[in-house]
Amino acid sequence: MFTDRFAEGHGAGEPSGLxxxxxxxxxxxxxxxxxxxxxxxxGGMAQTAQEFAPDAFVRIxxxxxxxxxxxxxxxxxxxxxxxPMLIAEELEVPLSxxxxxxxxxxxxxxxNPLIGFQVTGGSTSVRGFWKPLREAGAAARTMxxxxxxxxxxxxxxxxxxxxxxxIHAPSGRKLAYGALADKAATLPAPSHAALKDPKDFKLIGTxxxxxxxxxxxxxxxxxxxxxxxxxxxxxxxxxxxxxxGKLAHVDDSKAKAVNGVRQIxxxxxxxAVVADHMGAAKKGLAALAITWDEGVNAKLSxxxxxxxxxxxxxxxxxVAKQEGDVEKAIKGAAKIIEAVYREPLLAHTxxxxxxxxVHVRKDGCDIWVGTQVIARxxxxxxxxTGLPLDKIAVHNHVLGGGFGxxxxxxxxxxxxxxxxQVDGPVKIIWTREEDIHHDIYRPYYYDxxxxxxxxQGMPIAFHHRVGGPSILxxxxxxxxxxxxxxxxxxxxxGPYGFPNLLIDYVRQEPPPGLxxxxxxxxxxxxxxxxxxxxxxxxxxxxxxxPVEYRRALLGKAPRARAVLDLAAEKxxxxxxxxxxxxxGVALVFGFGSYIAHIAEVTIDKDGSVEVKRIVCAVDCGTVxxxxxxxxxxxxxxxxxxxxxxxxxxxxxxxxxxxxxxxxYPALRMNxxxxxxxxxxxxxxxxxxxxxxxxxxAAPAIxxxxxxxxxxxxxxxxxxxxxxxxx
Amino acid sequence: MTFSLKxxxxxxxxxxxxxxxxxxxxxxxxxxxxxKFGCGMxxxxxxxxxxxxxxxxxxxxxxxxxxxxxxxxxEAVGETxxxxxxxxAWLDLEVVQCGxxxxxxxxxxxxxxxxxxxxxxxxxxxxxxxxICRCGTYGRIRAAIKHAAQLSDAN
Ligand code: FES
Ligand code: FES
Numbered sequence: 001m002f003t004d005r006f007a008e009g010h011g012a013g014e015p016s017g018l019x020x021x022x023x024x025x026x027x028x029x030x031x032x033x034x035x036x037x038x039x040x041x042x043g044g045m046a047q048t049a050q051e052f053a054p055d056a057f058v059r060i061x062x063x064x065x066x067x068x069x070x071x072x073x074x075x076x077x078x079x080x081x082x083x084p085m086l087i088a089e090e091l092e093v094p095l096s097x098x099x100x101x102x103x104x105x106x107x108x109x110x111x112n113p114l115i116g117f118q119v120t121g122g123s124t125s126v127r128g129f130w131k132p133l134r135e136a137g138a139a140a141r142t143m144x145x146x147x148x149x150x151x152x153x154x155x156x157x158x159x160x161x162x163x164x165x166x167i168h169a170p171s172g173r174k175l176a177y178g179a180l181a182d183k184a185a186t187l188p189a190p191s192h193a194a195l196k197d198p199k200d201f202k203l204i205g206t207x208x209x210x211x212x213x214x215x216x217x218x219x220x221x222x223x224x225x226x227x228x229x230x231x232x233x234x235x236x237x238x239x240x241x242x243x244x245g246k247l248a249h250v251d252d253s254k255a256k257a258v259n260g261v262r263q264i265x266x267x268x269x270x271x272a273v274v275a276d277h278m279g280a281a282k283k284g285l286a287a288l289a290i291t292w293d294e295g296v297n298a299k300l301s302x303x304x305x306x307x308x309x310x311x312x313x314x315x316x317x318x319v320a321k322q323e324g325d326v327e328k329a330i331k332g333a334a335k336i337i338e339a340v341y342r343e344p345l346l347a348h349t350x351x352x353x354x355x356x357x358v359h360v361r362k363d364g365c366d367i368w369v370g371t372q373v374i375a376r377x378x379x380x381x382x383x384x385t386g387l388p389l390d391k392i393a394v395h396n397h398v399l400g401g402g403f404g405x406x407x408x409x410x411x412x413x414x415x416x417x418x419x420x421q422v423d424g425p426v427k428i429i430w431t432r433e434e435d436i437h438h439d440i441y442r443p444y445y446y447d448x449x450x451x452x453x454x455x456q457g458m459p460i461a462f463h464h465r466v467g468g469p470s471i472l473x474x475x476x477x478x479x480x481x482x483x484x485x486x487x488x489x490x491x492x493x494g495p496y497g498f499p500n501l502l503i504d505y506v507r508q509e510p511p512p513g514l515x516x517x518x519x520x521x522x523x524x525x526x527x528x529x530x531x532x533x534x535x536x537x538x539x540x541x542x543x544x545x546p547v548e549y550r551r552a553l554l555g556k557a558p559r560a561r562a563v564l565d566l567a568a569e570k571x572x573x574x575x576x577x578x579x580x581x582x583x584g585v586a587l588v589f590g591f592g593s594y595i596a597h598i599a600e601v602t603i604d605k606d607g608s609v610e611v612k613r614i615v616c617a618v619d620c621g622t623v624x625x626x627x628x629x630x631x632x633x634x635x636x637x638x639x640x641x642x643x644x645x646x647x648x649x650x651x652x653x654x655x656x657x658x659x660x661x662x663x664y665p666a667l668r669m670n671x672x673x674x675x676x677x678x679x680x681x682x683x684x685x686x687x688x689x690x691x692x693x694x695x696x697a698a699p700a701i702x703x704x705x706x707x708x709x710x711x712x713x714x715x716x717x718x719x720x721x722x723x724x725x726x
Numbered sequence: 727m728t729f730s731l732k733x734x735x736x737x738x739x740x741x742x743x744x745x746x747x748x749x750x751x752x753x754x755x756x757x758x759x760x761x762k763f764g765c766g767m768x769x770x771x772x773x774x775x776x777x778x779x780x781x782x783x784x785x786x787x788x789x790x791x792x793x794x795x796x797x798x799x800x801e802a803v804g805e806t807x808x809x810x811x812x813x814x815a816w817l818d819l820e821v822v823q824c825g826x827x828x829x830x831x832x833x834x835x836x837x838x839x840x841x842x843x844x845x846x847x848x849x850x851x852x853x854x855x856x857x858i859c860r861c862g863t864y865g866r867i868r869a870a871i872k873h874a875a876q877l878s879d880a881n
Contacts, residue, residue, distance in 0.1 A: 076824030076861045209820070216825030217813045217832060219760015219800035226759035234754055259743050277754030278763070279746035351764055351772065351826040351860045400762075400826025401860050432765045627820055631866070635823055638862025661769040661858060670851040672864035 026143060028185035033061040033178075036140045036189065057136045058087055060144075064164060064178030066093050071103035071110035071118060072125040073372055075399035075406070076635070077690040078628035079125045080212040083133060085624055086126075089203045090137030090196060092161040093177070100211055102396045105375040118375040121407050121518060123591040123688025126624055130686050131195075138193035140184075147183040148175050198622070198683065207627035212398060224370035224397045225429060227357040232425040233262055235418065236281040239270035239438050242294040242654035244513020247271055251289040258284045265421045272418045278429055297511055297654040302444075305651070306342070309446035309508050313467035317506035318482070320466075320489040324500030326452075329461035333452025337541055341449060341530040342715040345649040346442035346519055347664060352400020353435050354411045357427040358419035364391040365416065366425075370399035372406040380413045385420065403639070404518030407475070408440045436664055437656045441649055442519030443468045444510070445488075445526050449534040452500075457542020458552065462498035464531065469509045469516050483507065490523030491695070494531040495560040495589040496553040514651075520639050521694035524590030529716060532586040532699030537712060546585050546703065547573055559594045559619050560587060562680055566617035567596035570678055578602075580725065581612075584704025586696035591688030593620035594680075597637065597696035600673075601704040607720035611641055611673045611701060618677060620692070621684035629689045630677040636693020637675055642667040644698035648717050729789050733758070734802035744790025749773045751789050752799060760800040760829050764858065771857030772826065774833040775799050781837040783856075800829040807879045808840035815874035823861035831857050835871050844875055 029035045035056040059067040068087050074080040080100045088098055103110050107117040114128040115121075141161045148166035149156035152173060159168050165176045198204075215221040240246060250271050252264040260280030265272045273284035330336060357368040358381070365385050371377045374396050381392045399406055415428045430438070445468040452461035470485035479486065484505055492503045510516060519525065539549035547568045554561040564587050567573075573583060581602040588595050600613040616633050623629055646665040650657045658664040702713045711722055728741045733756070740746075740755045747766075752758045752775070761784060764772030768783040775784045776798040803809030812835045815821075822828050831854070838845055838853040845853070850868055859867070 074824075076822075078823075207820075209817070210822070213817060213820065213822040213825065216822045216828055217816045218804055219758075219829050221825055222759070223826060225763065226753075228757055228759065277742070277746070277750045279742065279750035279754070282766070283743070283745075349860060351762075351770075351824065351858070353763060399824060401824045403860070429763070432767070432770075631820065631823060631863075634865055635862035638864065639860070660767055661765050662767070666770075666858045666860060667862070667864075668856075668858060669854040669864045669867065672862070675865055 026139065026185065026187070026189040028182070029059050029061070033059060033181040034140065034143065034185040035059045036136055057133060058091065058140050060140065060177050060181040062178050062181055064097070064176050066091070066098045066177070067101050068098055069101045069103045072112070072129070073120045073370070073374070073396060073399055073402070074212050075120070075372070075402035077125070077632055078210060078625060079120065081208060081210045082126055082624045082628060083129060084211060085203050085208055086129060086133035087137035089201055090134045091141050093164045095203065095208055095211065097164050098211070105378040105394045107375040118373065119407065120372045120402070121404065122522065123690040123692065126686045127592055127688055134195050135193060138195050139190055142190045142193045143184040143187050144177055144180045146187055147180040151175065151180070151183065204622070204624050205626065208625055210628070222397055223352050223400045224357065224368060225352055225355040225400070227368040227427055229357070229359070229425040232357065232427055233274045233276065233422065234278045234281055235265070235272045235274040235426050235428045236278060236285050236431060237270050237272040237414065237418070237428055237434065238285055238288070238290065239414070239434070240292045240294070241437055242292065243297045243300065243511065245269065245295040245297065245654070246293040247290070248293040249291040254287040254289070255284040258287055263422065264288070265418050267414070267417045270414060272428065274422055274426055282431065294654060295513070297513055300511055300654040301652050302345070302650045305444050305510055306446065309444065309467045312508040313446055313448050313465055313506045315506070317465060317504035318484050319502070320484055320505050321493065321501060321503040323498070326461045326463050326500045326502040329500040330450070330452035333460060334455040335453040335457070335541060336450065337453065337538060338448070338450045339534055339537060339714055341447045341533060343445045343526060343529060344647065344716060345444050346643055346647045347436050347439040347649050347658070348403045348405035348519060349435065349661070349664060349666065350401030350403055350405050353432055354405070354430040355428060356412050356415035357425060358415050359425035360385060360416060360419040364393070366393045366395065367412065368395045368397070369412060370397040370406060371409065371412065372399070372402050373409060376409045377412045380409045381416045384413060384416045403520045404522070405439065407518050410440065410515070432660045436658050436660065440515040440517035443471065443516035447530045449530060451534070451538055453538065453542060457538070457544060459498055459538055461500040462493060463502045464492045465504050465506060466492055466527070467506045467508055468526070470507050471517055474515070475517065487523040489527070491527040491588065491590055492531065494535065495557050495587060495594065496535070497556045498553070520636065521590070521691040524588060524691070525640070525695040528586060528588045528695035529698045532588070532696070533702055533714060536584070536699070536703040536706065540706070550585070550587055560589060563587070563594045563596040563617040563619050566678055566680065567598045567615050570617065570676060571598035571600070571615035573598060580708050582704050582707035584700045584702065584707055586699035586703065588692065588696045590695060591692055592685065593618060593687030593689065593692045595633070595692045595696055597700040599697070599700035599704045601701060601708060603705065603708050603723050605725050607723035609645060609701070609705060609718055609720070609723065611671070614673050614675045614697070614700070616675065616677045616693070617680065618692070619680040619682055620687035620689050621682050622686045623679060624686060626679060629679060632689045633677045633693040634675045636691060637697045638667055638672060640694040640697025641673070641701065644701045644716060645718055727790070729792070731789070731792060731797060732794065733797045734799060740789065742789060745788045748775070748784040748787045748789050748792065748797070752784060758799055758801055762826055762829050764827065764830070770827070770830070771834060772830040774830040774857065776803070776833060776837060779837065779840065781834050800833060803833060803836055806836065806840065809836040811874040811877040812836040812839065812871070814877060815870040819866050819870040819873060821863050821866040821870050823863055827857060827859045827861070831859065831867055835867065835874070839871065839875055845871060
């Protein structure tokens with residue numbers, strides 16, 4: 001997974017916490033009270049108290065309100081609750097006394113400790129901030145206790161903190177945090193604040209109610225798309241439908257006549273209709289006569305991409321991992337199994353369509369948006385406008401879904417370019433069609449797998465050749481080293497130990513103009529389908545039970561084996577099912593977490609697949625909020641089922657063929673299986689949970705389809721036509 | 727053309743073309759942003775509001791077709807007994823993830839339990855399958871509808 005590429009010294013086995021020391025810093029808040037932050041040793045922080053101002057994580061006001069400034073964005077995964085829980089646990093305040101503020105953009109001050117800049121992605125929030133945020137809370141608690149002890153002239157060790165106040169037990173005196181905040185702000189931050197023993201946790205590990213949800217059930221929550229400003233116009237946009245194409249000519253006479261349309265704006269590769277409301281903007285857009293310069297991709301089709309991958313992967317790639325001697329072991333194998341596995345381009349279709357609001361002025365620029373990379377949003381606006389960073393204000397919002405789409409700033413750049421031509425604030429909303437036609441897609445992957453089995457059917461050699469583009473080379477060039485994309489090969493050998501192993505990587509980019517990027521579960525999602533499908537084939541070739549076969553390969557992976565066993569037990573693995581119904585298993589390690597999925601499917605006569613039940617067992621180490629963990633696994637699994645059954649972007653004449661939820665469907669209520677999530681009790685460092693639910697869904701389903709029908713599907717999405725019964 | 731609309735018990739005026747979808751009148755003209763845009767083609771349910779108590783997709787409902795019918799949106803559905811129970815149940819069971827689809831889910835669900843005090847799984851499938859949730863909260867929505875049906879009116 002991409003985060004580990006950035007965080008040197010944080011291999012998959014030790015995914016959380018910072019090895020180097022963090023600096024705690026404290027000071028007085030502008031309006032009185034205490035602010036406290038953590039300067040990460042990794043990020044090149046300002047080290048003096050005078051410089052301390054915005055990199056705060058905690059602010060305690062004189063009225064006792066505790067503000068927690070969260071630099072990780074909320075997109076449904078629960079960070080606006082889990083991050084405050086980490087601080088509140090150590091600070092000894094009830095969650096009800098806490099309120100959350102969005103952090104401003106600052107790549108240095110609010111860098112994600114596992115990635116190195118301000119980003120929410122890669123299931124890193126709890127993993128990265130597990131220690132620093134507890135340290136911030138503990139430091140604030142220590143300072144408040146010191147302030148109280150000084151006020152009472154008693155030894156701090158005779159005082160304790162509880163529920164937002166400091167108590168002097170011998171005398172029964174109490175002071176609320178608000179009353180202590182000013183004094184605490186004059187004290188130096190402790191060089192070391194003791195963290196609580198996990199057995200004393202009151203909040204961490206409990207199913208705390210989410211802080212962000214009450215305004216999400218009455219329409220009050222404000223997403224980027226809900227931005228409203230005095231004088232604001234609403235616009236919608238059409239970019240050249242052919243990847244990489246340009247705008248040639250626009251006849252806007254009819255559009256201008258539409259009631260409510262104010263302006264037509266042209267940029268290099270797109271045209272926008274600016275109006276009083278989206279209804280008029282859409283009507284105006286439909287009335288435009290646009291001529292595109294379609295460019296070199298005018299004849300591009302999906303098959304061209306597949307052919308290129310097929311040819312490129314004939315030859316060896318860059319070696320990503322090598323143990324023993326695969327070629328030699330294969331020569332001595334009793335049986336050789338080979339297969340090609342393929343996964344299509346995918347769109348994200350976040351529920352909140354892509355949108356951005358800007359007000360570009362000569363002396364500054366304001367941006368209202370929901371983004372996973374707020375500092376990048378600021379940077380691209382600075383680059384386009386030529387304004388200095390400090391003149392670009394980004395107002396972030398809760399996100400109506402991210403899934404990796406909002407790790408990109410393409411649409412923010414587009415909005416700024418359009419906004420430069422509009423007098424006053426303008427909100428751009430993409431239609432769903434525009435969203436699907438101009439996503440930054442999950443890449444097409446084309447992998448070749450090969451294994452040599454011994455006479456017992458067990459693998460003595462495993463070779464996985466990954467074929468696909470490099471997302472890192474575009475998105476984070478320094479992380480793309482020596483021709484190897486660490487994300488593309490993440491999880492390419494699963495959680496198993498193979499005696500002879502070779503993973504190589506063939507980089508094959510799509511034609512320029514077609515951009516590929518992060519999609520929920522990133523490299524792990526891609527590789528889980530390939531590896532878990534193929535390992536299932538090996539089990540079948542050996543005539544062994546798929547769970548037993550995997551178990552035998554997990555001698556050195558007790559945590560993986562434990563989730564496999566738990567899932568098998570809870571799913572009634574081995575218990576007979578009616579004809580054309582079966583169970584399938586997938587086992588995944590990623591983001592510091594282990595997860596087993598067991599899917600139960602029924603195949604209808606017409607080949608349609610009904611996913612009836614999914615059982616998941618998860619070991620994500622120490623759990624901060626168990627209800628959120630379960631919700632993320634449930635949701636991640638649904639996201640994976642949608643991709644397994646329906647997800648496919650195809651290209652013809654340089655254009656995406658899908659348009660909306662009719663041709664790019666999402667799983668619906670009547671198709672959604674019952675999902676059970678079982679958590680393993682663990683004291684290990686926390687693992688990620690936003691993504692691990694997704695990777696195992698597709699392989700568990702195709703493996704169940706094989707068990708039910710004998711048809712091995714090596715290509716997604718599931719092709720119903722192959723599953724019809726005679 | 728100026729339209730007079732009865733929304734959440736109050737009268738509002740909007741000067742737009744009659745074919746303007748109600749969704750954009752609510753969101754952009756009247757500033758009621760709780761009702762969401764998701765597809766614009768009656769495929770996702772994010773824009774669901776009640777028209778005389780029935781769930782409709784406001785993205786394909788021309789404002790000129792509404793006449794004197796009463797519109798209820800997410801901003802006021804909590805003032806109805808069914809809406810209040812659904813909102814309560816949504817929080818009790820922590821249904822919400824990103825929340826973007828939930829205005830529409832709640833409008834569909836409250837219309838369901840207003841007309842059907844004890845919805846079966848099939849009733850829930852029928853009433854809710856027009857609402858997409860990309861965060862995948864379906865299991866919890868199903869459980870929360872059943873939970874809401876148990877709550878008393880006073881809740
Ligand atoms: S926006 Fe109306 S149904 Fe999707
Ligand atoms: S909660 Fe995010 S789309 Fe439903």
